[in-house]
Amino acid sequence: MVDEDKNDESFGIEVILPDDGKKGPPCPHGPTLLFEKVCAGNKAGRRFYACSACRDRKECNFFQWEDDKVSEARRLAREAEYRSKAPPFSQQQYRVRFRKVASQDDKLFCKDCQLLLLSDEHLAHGAHKVIRVNVSQLRRPTALLRPLESKKSNAQYLFTDRSSHFLLDALAALGYRKVLCVGTPRLQELIKMRNLEGNHETMESLLLDIDFRYAQFYSKDEFCLYNMFNHHFFDGEASNQVLGAFLKEADGQKVVMVADPPFGGLVKPLASSFTQIAQTWKKLQSPDSASTDLPMIWTFPYFFEPRILESLPSLVMLDYQVDYDNHPMYKQGKVGRKQTPVRLFTNLPPKDMVLPKEEGYRLCSKCERYVCSQNKHCAKCNVCPSKDGREWKHCATCDKCMKPSWKHCQTCGRCALPDHPCTTETGAPAGCFNCGSLDHKRRACPQKDGRRVKMSGGKPGKNKNKKKNNNNKKKNLAPQPRFKHKASHRSGAARRTRKDAAAAQMK
Numbered sequence: 001m002v003d004e005d006k007n008d009e010s011f012g013i014e015v016i017l018p019d020d021g022k023k024g025p026p027c028p029h030g031p032t033l034l035f036e037k038v039c040a041g042n043k044a045g046r047r048f049y050a051c052s053a054c055r056d057r058k059e060c061n062f063f064q065w066e067d068d069k070v071s072e073a074r075r076l077a078r079e080a081e082y083r084s085k086a087p088p089f090s091q092q093q094y095r096v097r098f099r100k101v102a103s104q105d106d107k108l109f110c111k112d113c114q115l116l117l118l119s120d121e122h123l124a125h126g127a128h129k130v131i132r133v134n135v136s137q138l139r140r141p142t143a144l145l146r147p148l149e150s151k152k153s154n155a156q157y158l159f160t161d162r163s164s165h166f167l168l169d170a171l172a173a174l175g176y177r178k179v180l181c182v183g184t185p186r187l188q189e190l191i192k193m194r195n196l197e198g199n200h201e202t203m204e205s206l207l208l209d210i211d212f213r214y215a216q217f218y219s220k221d222e223f224c225l226y227n228m229f230n231h232h233f234f235d236g237e238a239s240n241q242v243l244g245a246f247l248k249e250a251d252g253q254k255v256v257m258v259a260d261p262p263f264g265g266l267v268k269p270l271a272s273s274f275t276q277i278a279q280t281w282k283k284l285q286s287p288d289s290a291s292t293d294l295p296m297i298w299t300f301p302y303f304f305e306p307r308i309l310e311s312l313p314s315l316v317m318l319d320y321q322v323d324y325d326n327h328p329m330y331k332q333g334k335v336g337r338k339q340t341p342v343r344l345f346t347n348l349p350p351k352d353m354v355l356p357k358e359e360g361y362r363l364c365s366k367c368e369r370y371v372c373s374q375n376k377h378c379a380k381c382n383v384c385p386s387k388d389g390r391e392w393k394h395c396a397t398c399d400k401c402m403k404p405s406w407k408h409c410q411t412c413g414r415c416a417l418p419d420h421p422c423t424t425e426t427g428a429p430a431g432c433f434n435c436g437s438l439d440h441k442r443r444a445c446p447q448k449d450g451r452r453v454k455m456s457g458g459k460p461g462k463n464k465n466k467k468k469n470n471n472n473k474k475k476n477l478a479p480q481p482r483f484k485h486k487a488s489h490r491s492g493a494a495r496r497t498r499k500d501a502a503a504a505q506m507k
């Protein structure tokens with residue numbers, strides 16, 4: 001997969017989802033996606049296929065130009081390679097193993113292999129870290145399994161109790177009794193635990209996730225190995241049937257989907273997969289409910305709002321701040337860059353999603369939705385404008401509410417961060433190309449040695465991505481665009497790293 005946030009107005013890589021639904025050649029993660037390098041002036045570049053799920057070549061290095069002819073021998077060799085990468089056991093085998101382990105006195109789990117062990121397998125894992133587990137640990141696989149934190153594929157960040165209990169309470173209060181958990185293993189786990197406790201209304205759940213380790217803990221009706229970037233079920237038709245049976249609302253049991261994809265993921269393919277799930281749901285409903293859509297909640301960072309709404313316009317972003325146990329930054333209640341940027345996007349009526357009063361959320365009667373404490377209604381814009389949880393200010397010149405850190409710039413004629421590089425109407429740098437000063441042009445720059453100097457965030461003289469790009473060229477791999485933050489590109493200022501750019505979005 002290719003980074004979406006590397007897209008740039010003048011140079012970037014875009015994913016193409018063919019109207020006819022034509023699938024790309026397979027990699028170990030199912031059909032690959034078609035990408036296109038976009039050049040200045042929207043000139044189409046050469047298209048290529050790459051993995052839908054992994055953005056790190058070390059995890060999946062599939063690459064094929066769209067017009068490449070692949071020989072039969074090469075195709076067969078690829079298939080053999082993929083088979084060797086498949087999970088070590090089938091779902092059925094995992095289930096049999098689980099039952100055996102659960103009935104053993106010594107319930108063992110190999111941390112190195114991330115596998116529950118049968119009693120006669122202990123010796124074979126003698127050199128590994130093997131631990132004893134109890135029945136309640138078997139019910140909490142998200143606590144037992146090591147989270148796969150690779151940012152470039154799994155990004156397995158687990159909900160805090162606060163977030164998972166809030167989600168489940170809110171959905172139960174709205175009458176949902178079946179939760180389709182797409183990439184939300186902790187939610188599935190909580191549903192099962194609550195069912196056992198018996199204090200809550202029983203709920204059903206089905207987990208769709210690419211992490212095959214979960215197959216050890218759940219039956220085939222509770223877990224399907226699934227790739228949410230290409231709507232691919234690794235078990236094919238069998239999983240399709242499981243999904244169909246789950247989505248059918250027998251006895252009036254209402255279904256809701258909750259998805260928490262890896263944050264680096266591409267929005268368009270995700271939206272396409274969720275739409276396909278919604279279409280399957282729709283086909284299974286009675287004709288009188290045919291006008292409604294599958295209720296869904298998609299958790300994702302707030303700065304993806306425009307892209308998500310472009311793909312799924314029926315969704316609305318809620319102010320609720322989703323936080324994670326194992327993410328150092330994404331903690332609720334902090335401010336600025338330390339605050340969690342993850343929000344809920346949903347087609348449920350926002351006024352029905354009651355956000356916790358004790359955390360400061362309140363109902364804005366004008367917007368008819370719950371907002372966070374700092375999100376004050378602006379009479380001029382007639383909305384509660386804040387996206388990031390801070391109090392935004394109305395700019396009379398722009399006639400719009402802006403982030404508190406932004407100031408109106410007379411040169412640019414718009415609001416921006418105070419240390420932004422100014423541009424003219426055409427987007428060209430307004431000041432010095434070298435240091436960004438508005439007092440002189442590059443020719444007269446006092447920085448005589450011609451080296452660019454740091455303007456905001458970027459490290460002068462360093463460009464890690466440029467180096468990476470050269471490497472790619474050398475190996476004739478997929479074109480990787482040099483990452484340029486839009487503002488720094490236009491200004492010609494020192495280029496920023498990806499981390500700087502993400503941080504800038506949150507300023």
Ligand SMILES: C[S@@+](CC[C@H](N)C(=O)[O-])C[C@H]1O[C@@H](n2cnc3c(N)ncnc32)[C@H](O)[C@@H]1O
Nearest residue numbers: 154157158159183184185186210211227228260
């Ligand atoms: C950000 S975590 C969400 C976990 C969730 N917050 C929870 O606590 O249950 C992303 C989840 O999506 C799964 N995942 C990552 N890539 C996936 C893919 N291509 N298809 C399906 N699931 C994927 C990961 O295994 C992980 O469970």
Ligand SMILES: [Zn+2]
Nearest residue numbers: 027029051060
């Ligand atoms: Zn792949």
Ligand SMILES: [Zn+2]
Nearest residue numbers: 110113125128
């Ligand atoms: Zn082992």
Ligand SMILES: [Zn+2]
Nearest residue numbers: 364367377384
């Ligand atoms: Zn309001």
Ligand SMILES: [Zn+2]
Nearest residue numbers: 378381394401
């Ligand atoms: Zn306003």
Ligand SMILES: [Zn+2]
Nearest residue numbers: 395398408415
């Ligand atoms: Zn302004």
Ligand SMILES: [Zn+2]
Nearest residue numbers: 409411412422
């Ligand atoms: Zn300016």
